[in-house]
Amino acid sequence: MDVGVIGAGYVGLVTAVGLASLGHRVSVGERDPERLEQLQSGRSPIFEDGLESLLVEHSATGALSFYGDNNDVLKRAGIVVIALPTPQGTDGQADTTFITSALEAMAPHMEPGTVVVLKSTVPIGTNARMTALIGDHASGVTVVSNPEFLREGRAIHDFLHPDRIVIGGSHTDSVELVAKMYADIDAPIVVTSPEAAELIKYASNAYLATRVSFANEIANLGDAMGLDVHDVLEAVGLDSRIGSHFLRPGPGYGGSCFPKDTAALVSIADNAGYDLTLVKAAMEVNARQPDRVISKLNEHLGDLADKKIAVWGIAFKADTDDVRESPAVRVISQLMTLGADVTAFDPHASGTGLDIEPEIAETALGAATNADALVIATEWADFADADLEMVRVAMAGNVIVDARNMLDPKVARSTGFHYVGMGR
Numbered sequence: 219m220d221v222g223v224i225g226a227g228y229v230g231l232v233t234a235v236g237l238a239s240l241g242h243r244v245s246v247g248e249r250d251p252e253r254l255e256q257l258q259s260g261r262s263p264i265f266e267d268g269l270e271s272l273l274v275e276h277s278a279t280g281a282l283s284f285y286g287d288n289n290d291v292l293k294r295a296g297i298v299v300i301a302l303p304t305p306q307g308t309d310g311q312a313d314t315t316f317i318t319s320a321l322e323a324m325a326p327h328m329e330p331g332t333v334v335v336l337k338s339t340v341p342i343g344t345n346a347r348m349t350a351l352i353g354d355h356a357s358g359v360t361v362v363s364n365p366e367f368l369r370e371g372r373a374i375h376d377f378l379h380p381d382r383i384v385i386g387g388s389h390t391d392s393v394e395l396v397a398k399m400y401a402d403i404d405a406p407i408v409v410t411s412p413e414a415a416e417l418i419k420y421a422s423n424a425y426l427a428t429r430v431s432f433a434n435e436i437a438n439l440g441d442a443m444g445l446d447v448h449d450v451l452e453a454v455g456l457d458s459r460i461g462s463h464f465l466r467p468g469p470g471y472g473g474s475c476f477p478k479d480t481a482a483l484v485s486i487a488d489n490a491g492y493d494l495t496l497v498k499a500a501m502e503v504n505a506r507q508p509d510r511v512i513s514k515l516n517e518h519l520g521d522l523a524d525k526k527i528a529v530w531g532i533a534f535k536a537d538t539d540d541v542r543e544s545p546a547v548r549v550i551s552q553l554m555t556l557g558a559d560v561t562a563f564d565p566h567a568s569g570t571g572l573d574i575e576p577e578i579a580e581t582a583l584g585a586a587t588n589a590d591a592l593v594i595a596t597e598w599a600d601f602a603d604a605d606l607e608m609v610r611v612a613m614a615g616n617v618i619v620d621a622r623n624m625l626d627p628k629v630a631r632s633t634g635f636h637y638v639g640m641g642r
């Protein structure tokens with residue numbers, strides 16, 4: 219099939235490459251000239267496992283091509299997937315300005331029969347609004363909602379092996395066409411209304427965020443009672459009704475989705491006159507979680523002013539260089555506000571994005587050198603394999619706050635560390 223994708227950001231690029239891998243001919247519209255040039259020369263602007271090699275492979279066969287003008291995409295495709303950013307607006311809800319202006323510009327050029335697929339995370343009712351907007355300029359164009367559930371770091375895998383595909387639309391033919399686009403993927407397809415499809419995305423992310431906050435609450439309770447909750451959460455997760463995913467305690471959830479989508483769902487509920495107590499509580503727990511990392515340092519070092527603190531990890535989670543809403547960055551920022559001397563290291567994120575950057579070390583050991591305490595803030599697998607003997611020798615102090623429960627407490631303690639985990 220000839221498919222268009224508007225926006226070569228994270229979701230758009232992964233979707234385009236994924237669709238090309240399914241055998242479709244994909245044209246991508248990207249208006250940023252620098253990014254466009256990068257893509258046309260086969261370089262991925264995003265750090266994502268497997269993305270660049272597929273980009274090169276499918277560009278070489280002509281299955282994937284990039285254009286600066288969205289109308290060039292329209293000329294080539296009967297299905298156009300919209301994957302534009304929807305940042306958090308002032309009212310807490312996702313701001314659809316990028317989508318609205320792109321569709322306003324494209325609609326007069328749309329042929330009857332064109333199917334517009336909304337992949338971006340959008341407020342409930344956006345499909346209906348976009349249908350009306352396009353209807354002012356073109357006839358016979360339908361809009362189908364098809365939210366994405368891609369995890370950064372595993373996005374290509376998630377695209378090709380999703381747990382489910384959600385298609386929300388009112389026109390059977392258009393829904394069937396979108397289902398056909400995914401025909402080679404082995405996953406259940408949920409066909410539903412556009413509004414339900416829009417809500418499924420928010421409800422899924424809010425539930426996962428709530429699970430993380432729940433795990434953090436149990437860990438915080440463990441800390442208050444002097445209990446190690448590692449076995450507790452593992453056993454809880456072994457219940458097949460519960461499952462073990464998203465029960466790892468840590469410094470809180472971050473990234474481009476959970477913080478934004480929980481806030482948006484609360485705002486959606488407020489507008490509908492419903493108080494979404496549970497999700498609000500999950501957000502509150504999350505907002506406090508970085509403070510707990512600071513308190514653990516305070517307990518062992520007292521006042522943190524002029525203390526030298528090493529932070530391993532800047533990205534919001536492992537396997538990505540994304541620092542958006544990163545709990546690691548929140549910890550670093552608080553430490554700097556308290557006057558601590560912070561040196562951070564991350565295998566892929568090159569900086570925090572803060573107005574004043576901490577010192578950034580080239581290696582994990584470099585960051586730890588002469589530090590009074592070490593905080594493990596992102597769950598990069600390499601941190602679990604660190605040579606603790608060498609780290610101990612390099613550091614001035616002996617405190618480790620393992621905010622991701624990466625290390626074996628027994629091993630860390632036997633190496634001479636004062637080890638503190640989350641609920642351990």
Ligand code: UDX
Nearest residue numbers: 366367368369370464465466468471472473475534535
């Ligand atoms: C998420 C959703 O999983 C995905 O379906 C959606 O499309 C976008 O948002 P992503 O933001 O890439 O994906 O990250 P995810 O792997 O879900 O983790 C979110 C945050 O929760 C990270 O900060 C992570 O470190 C944290 N987390 C996750 C925990 O603290 N503990 C856990 O057990 C799991």
